[in-house]
Amino acid sequence: MSASVTRCPGCGSSNIVDDDLYCQAQRVCVDCGSVVSEGVLTDDWTGDTEISYSRTTAVARKPCLNLIKGLQRVKAICRILRVNSEIENHSQTYYTQAYQHEAFIRVSLQKKEVLAGCCVLVSCRLLNWPITMGTISCLLDADPVVVGAVYQEMIKILNIKAPVFIINDVMEAHSQEYKISSLHVPEELAENSRDLTKRAVALVELAADTWIVTGRHPTPIMMASIYLSWQSLKPNKHRLKLTLDKFCQMAKVNKLKPAMKRIAEMKEVLCKLGREIPWVREAVTPDNVMQQVEDILNYRFALLRRALRTHEETLQAESEASGEDSLPEEAASSQVSEHGEQHSNAPTAEECELNAGSAQRPRDGNDDPHTEPEGNTGGGESQAPAPNWGKRVLFAPPCVVHPKRRSVERPECKDVTGDEEISDSEIDSYIRTPREAREFALTQKMLSESEKT
């Protein structure tokens, strides 16, 4: 503001200058130093303390350091897994979104790392690059339960509809881990990874059809199928004698305990099918079934149909004695015979694949007509029929065939209205007598004192 011509009231001089003291504009007389005017209202606002720090630095604000580090971790995980760039980009987007959500912004750094892995996992699933949660847990060195919890929360928050895990897809990736090519092991124990995988995938499909896979952890099943596939590719004594332990040591993978049980279950299924092979004369047992595995897998659909048909015939023979209603069984067996007639006993593997779709329906249907008579006998059944249905069907989930023994159930309680009289004596039985209370208090005091010393 230019000095307007005024006179200083103190000394009368006209030598007045503008002076800014503490940002306050003042007009001061040069000669005597008195302040002529101050606090003149100005046009521009010099409000200083009203603007907060975060607002003044907003433009220049850097993204959170942990977010950057997290994104780099996502990238690292993607590089380790060797996924394509599309998955990498997706994971990074998801991570940024999830990170800034209120559910994840304040969690520990460890959880944020788990979140990074889960983002990679969900992107892989969405873009058809199958990996297991176990792989991610391994990479992150985190507890699979924690990974699972974070994963489920994340897909809920980001509202992602991820496709479900399919074991066949992961099979190939899994089998790459096993170091049993001729570079790593002696020639007679070596196997070409392509053959191994192909057979293992067929075994896994068979296991899935016969209820071994549903509800179970996938990795032991994959391990079991690779082991059995390796054994059956050259079923000589040497290979058959090698236990799972030694196999895993040789292939340099960590053995999984449930794999032993899966091996037993799969061998049982293979035996059931092996019995149906028309040109095998001797009894098929878990010991000699490995030689038949190649044939079993090649003709597995036809063998499944035969096995189910044989089973139905046995059941029908049994039920005729008891006079059960055989209508569902007839319908099912007619379906089966239709398909049976269309195909000769030894179709090629390709034909089998083509008929997979049509064969599956009657097969699944065949499992169940047997359960119809039992299932519809009404609710509130005692336990006796329930385990039966597992044993009457040829293929059933193992948890049904071998149910866990439950402790004896308490007898049904009498009907109660909720408003009955409550007897005093019953209530008194829950209250200590005065003497008892005193002794209890004393004992507690003594115990706590002895703990302190």
Add this chain to the structure above:
Amino acid sequence: MDEFALERYFDDSIAKDDFLLEDELGLEGPDASAPPLKVKPAEDLDLSFLPDELSTQDPSHANINDSQTSALNDSHDSGVGLDFNSHASTLATQENPQQGASVSRLGTSAFYPMTPMTPMTPMTPMTPATEKSGIIPQLQNIVSTVNLCCPLDLKFIALQARNAEYNPKRFAAVIMRIREPRTTALIFSSGKMVCTGAKSEEHSRLAARKYARVVQKLGFPARFTDFKIQNMVASCDVCFPIRLEGLVLTHQQFSSYEPELFPGLIYRMVKPRIVLLIFVSGKVVLTGAKERAEIYDAFENIYPILKGFRKQ
């Protein structure tokens, strides 16, 4: 040619319905126009795929006082059947032989018994919802809350009551148990109480009253107010194996199946708002209900899905 004849027939039968509902007159049949549909008699028709609505609509047909030939009855019957056939594919198939039997019985008796052809069977009553699947979920656990309306001295209670445990460092409530009904209660110092472990609503109420009585006897002015059931858990067995992988594909928006985390499929039903745990063995656990009816409804909703599913 058949299709046009069928269309004409349907138009006629729809007109006939309205006519009948008002007047109960005999049918002036479009016999002449109706082509002789070669269908099996109603008794042999497998109507088991028909949905529930058919049973509710049949009473309207019962007003027919008709002296038509059984052929027309049957073809009308099949007309209705065919009409619903197009809907059947959109609804979950219900292949319960029991239901099928009852519907086909309805089918024959719905055409009121004036002709010698149709038997004079009385109308069978509608089967109640729970009996459709024949399986009733059994309640396993009820969680309820009660307000005793007075502050409590937990140390005193732990001292004076035989069946109480109190560890303030671990949890800020007294854990009390009674033998009959076999339940556990968490009693807080504010006077609020949670009662768990009962097998029915009445048992839960009785147990809560017993706990309140114990607290009363210990000298507190306890009352029994705001008894509310918070959660009910039930379980049942459908007795056939279930392909969880397939179920999660078709009902993706409700299901979550992660075999690496949990062997069962978690199905979050929207109406009623119940969470079901479905296992490969066919066992189903239902939880999250505040009333028994919700559990039964939820099971009746899921049963056709599971059943329709296993035949695929």
